Amino acid sequence: MPQTLRAQNQVLKKAVVDEQANSASLKEQLKQRDQSLRKQEQEMDSLSFRNQQLAKRVELLQEELAASEAKGKKGKSKGDSPSQHGLQTQSVFDEDLQKKIEENERLHIQFYEADEQHKKTEAELRERLEKLEKDAEQHQAVVDGLTTKYAETIERLQSDKARLEVKAQTLEREAKECRMRTEDCQQQLRRCQSELNRQVKQSSSVIQEKVPFNDTKFSDYNSLNVPSHNRRHQLKARDVAGQAMSFIQDLVAALLNFHSYTEQRVHIYPLDSSIETISPLNQKFSQYLHENAAYVRPLEDSFLQLYQSITEDTVTVLETVIKLKNFAVNFSSYTHFLQKILPYQLKSLEEECEAPLCTAALSAKNQELQSDIKRVTSVFEKLQNYINLLALPSVRQDAMPQSNTSAVFTQLAACLHSLHDAIKEMSKHYNQKAVIERELPTVTQKLCTTTECLLGSLGSLTSCTGKIATFFSNNLDFFTSSGYSPRGSTAALNPVQAESMLANKKKATAYIQAVKKAKPQSVPYREALSNRRILTSSTESREGLTQQVQQSQEKIARLEQEKEHWLLEAQLGKVRLEKENQRIAELEAQLAAALGGSPNSQTAAADALTRGHEEAAAELKAAGKEPTLCTSLVGMLCTTPTDEHVGDEESREQLIKSHYMARVGELTTQLQISDSKAVHFHSECRALAKRLAIAEKSRETFSEEVKLANQNITRLQDELATTKRSYEDQLSMMSDHLCSMNETLSKQREEIDTLKMGSKGNAKKNKGR
Secondary structure, three states: OHHHHHHHHHHHHHHHHHHHHHHHHHHHHHHHHHHHHHHHHHHHHHHHHHHHHHHHHHHHHHHHHHHHHHHHHHHHHOOHHHHHHHHHHHHHHHHHHHHHHHHHHHHHHHHHHHHHHHHHHHHHHHHHHHHHHHHHHHHHHHHHHHHHHHHHHHHHHHHHHHHHHHHHHHHHHHHHHHHHHHHHHHHHHHHHHHHHHHHHHHHHHHHHHHOOOOHHHOHHHHOOOOOOOOHHHHHHHHHHHHHHHHHHHHHHHHHHHHHHHHHHHHHHOOOOOOOOOOOHHHHHHHHHHHOHHHHHHHHHHHHHHHHHHOOOOOOOOOOOOOHHHHHHHHHHHHHHHHHHHHHHHHHHHHHHHOOOOOOHHHHHHHHHHHHHHHHHHHHHHHHHHHHHHHHHHHOOOOOOOHHHHHHHHHHHHHHHHHHHHHHHHHHHHHHHHHHHHHOOOOOOHHHHHHHHHHHHHHHHHHHHHHHHHHHHHHOHHHHOOOOOOOOOOOOOOOHHHHHHHHHHHHHHHHHHHHHOOOOOOOOOHHHHHHHHHHHHHHHHHHHHHHHHHHHHHHHHHHHHHHHHHHHHHHHHHHHHHHHHHHHHHHHHHHHHHHHOOOHHHHHHHHHHHHHHHHHHHHHHHHOOOOOOEEEOOOOOEEEOOOOHHHHHHHHHHHHHHHHHHHHHHHHHHHHHHHHHHHHHHHHHHHHHHHHHHHHHHHHHHHHHHHHHHHHHHHHHHHHHHHHHHHHHHHHHHHHHHHHHHHHHHHHHHHHHHHHHHHHHHHHHHHHHO
16 A cells, blocks of 8 residues: 555656646746737837827928928029029938838838737737636636535545444454454463373374384385375376377277278279289288288277276376286287388389379379378387386386486377377378379279278378377376375385285275264254154055055955956856757757758758747847857857746846956956055155255255355455545545645636736736827
């Protein structure tokens, strides 16, 4: 605050000085104008006086001229000598008169010009005076407005001052209380320090008596100690490994596509293998390219194993990442594969250049591709060396100094960027080559399609390598960070003892998990009451539902027994039906034998039997009875005309069966209704449980919002206090500025009044003259 006040004070001083300089300059100008005005008035007075003298002189000369003319008329009779003397005097008078007339004209011109300049100066001064009066009125209006405004502000600030005084008194009381509490806290701190000193002495004595040796003094023993767990480091390592895994998968897919489409292109160009045999060189090259999956796929598998080995509970440093060695071995095998196919690739491009339709531009592009392929292979060799260096600390102790790790990671990042640039150049040259090849007359559609696929694989390979290079550069600080180290030592972990350390860490974690007991969560009293009411209502409804289910189960068991009973009845009816059919068949056979056994007689007997059945059915219908249907529960149906006694039994059996079937249907519907009610109650209970969980979540969110609102309130209160202080400072500065402005305005008013009085006096003098 003092610095701001000083700066504002300097600004105000500068403004006051500038205003004083302006007022002084205006005063000087006014004085100069007044002096010039007085000088011109004196000149006008002298000119008017001179003019009056000249006018009187002219009148005298005119009178003398008239007198001389009169005398000349009288003395015509005189001699020549007096006439000549008169003529000479006349000529002298004429010349003197002419000079006086010219001088009079010049004086009139000067008087007119002086009068015009005086009027112009007076008009300018009047305009300036009017402007100054207007400015004074505006300043007065501004001053009045500011006065009223600042009067209100002063009243409000006085009320704020009174309130702040009350607040200051309360704060003073709180400060006194805080001092008292501070003294209490200091006393407690002294007691705690004495207690801690006693505990330290006791602990040191216990350590000296009970601890046989200090394992942190020896690096071999210290490396077996579990370092402090850095969960943030592990989560970051897991996240980085996951991102790298996705990039490696994309890279593997792009490399597989590139090698596969290169193999297809070798079979198509410069000779099509479907038409004629390709050269032995391209055959061998195609054979090697066909084996690319055996070298590319292990990259993804080994890196997946590396990603799976990095968990939240492990210690992830170069000394403990054992799976990195497998990835380095697989990457080395892929690099050897690239070195193996490199001469065949170069010779294949030379063979394309030797084709009869190969142009000079196409040959130049093939030569550029040869240099690009060499560059890509050399970059992969560099990557292999750096990855092997990073895999060494997990195999052998002191294989690479810890200080060189950051340099290796930096070189690896630069190598990845150079790989991206090399593949980008190769993709650009392949595109140019494809454009030239499309213009050849012997290019087939199959070659164009394969080339487009090859260009697509190169594009994906370019984007993938660019993403990997950017990702590695962005996470270079994480890769070069120290990570973990044994307690009390800055040396790196021993890879031989890292496995034992990780086993100790797992044992410690398991022990802590076994010892650690979760505290039961407390439930608020009102919530417990509402839960109890819900529980009692749910238990009552559950008891009612269990009773209904038990009753339904009892009914189902009873119906099952009745079902078995009616199955037995149906089987008995089936047996009786079979016996009745046998009896009818015997009667038909006897009837046929009695009629003579001829076919005509048998048909006649059958017709007679049929007519007998129809007559019996007609008699039953006439008697008001239907012919009975003998049915069983397994679906057998037969129509047998029987006598009246058998028909009564069948009808009674049918009625009983229909009654029990209807009863079974009713019980089934009741059981279904009870099942649907139980399902409904179960879904309702689940919905209530979900609503309870949602209410808990909303309560937590509301509590978080309340905390945020309280924080915002405190922040706004602090901002309000700061704004109040700044407003008070600004008001004090503005009041000082108003005082200085009032002084300057009063001075300007005095000067204006003096100027007005001076101008009025000058005007009166001019009128008097």
